[in-house]
Amino acid sequence: MRIMNRIKYFSTEYGGYRALRWAQDHIADRARLREFSERLEFYRSFIREDDLCFDVGSNIGDISAVLLRLGARVIAIDPQPAAMRELRARLAGNAKLTCVQAGVAESPGELELYLHDQVGTTSMVKEWSPGRIVNSITVPVMTLDDLIARFGVPRYCKIDVEGFELNVLRGLSSQLELLSFEFHIDQKSMTAASRCLNLLEQHGDIEMNITSYKRYAFAWSNWVRRNDFEKRFADDFGDDPAFAYGDIFVRYLTKPRQAWKN
Secondary structure (H helix, E strand, O other): OHHHHHHHHHHHHHOOHHHHHHHHHHHHOOHHHHHHHHHHHHHHOOOOOOOEEEEEOOOOOHHHHHHHHOOOEEEEEOOOHHHHHHHHHHHOOOOOEEEEOOEEOOOOEEEEEEEEOOHHHOEOOOOOOOOOEEEEEEEEEEOHHHHHHHHOOOOEEEEOOOOOHHHHHOOOOOOOOEEEEEEEOOHHHHHHHHHHHHHHHOOOOEEEEEEEOOEOOOOOOOOEEHHHHHHHHHHHHOOOHHHOEEEEEEEEOOOOOOOOOO
16 A cells, blocks of 8 residues: 555555546456446536536546536635545546645635545544554635635535535535535444434435445435435335445435436
8 A cells, every 4th residue: 555655645646546547447456447337327417518517525537527528617625635645646637636635625725634654544533443543734625615715606516525524515505406425334323414414404405325335326216305314214225234335415305406316
């Protein structure tokens, strides 16, 4: 892992990253290509050309890359220097991409970011369990409202911030047409997810669907109302290891929803 991290650092800093990425995707780990194709077909069902999308917690750009391929305008937001450096090396040159190296929180300012041995598990929550903390740095943070004021209202906002989702959503004061945030099946995470849904419901009536980390497709053919969500989730997927973590998608009943297929 250390050797690969060093190779990534030098390739992102001095050039050659895209060639390295191509070799990884097409030779060393072709599962990445299959995953990209699955994500592409999934997001194609509701993302249109020139849709504005926020990728909050963009990390190295896996979702940003998909949204850009679909022609969306993407604001990729992440406070982690190594992740943002790799994202820029991977996707630089796309006129529809804007990178913001900052965190997203309840209010603007600065917060401590706990760097893990893997870029994918770095978090602003010190006790966030995956990964091993190797350092911490102070980073600037802004709110979702700040991002909206700067870039406009996104049609879709993806949030994946390793246990910091509730704090991010506290910085949003209005409805978004569609958003998603990560869940984990442990009790602490599901309690936080429930609080996130309660917070979003304050802006209007909502309905939800979920995806598993193993498959990019909505788990339910019909979206579920807020008062049924926890019971339906527990009944259908509470003991299913495929739903150990994934994403909860939320949309408002009072907003128009063109181009939805479900």
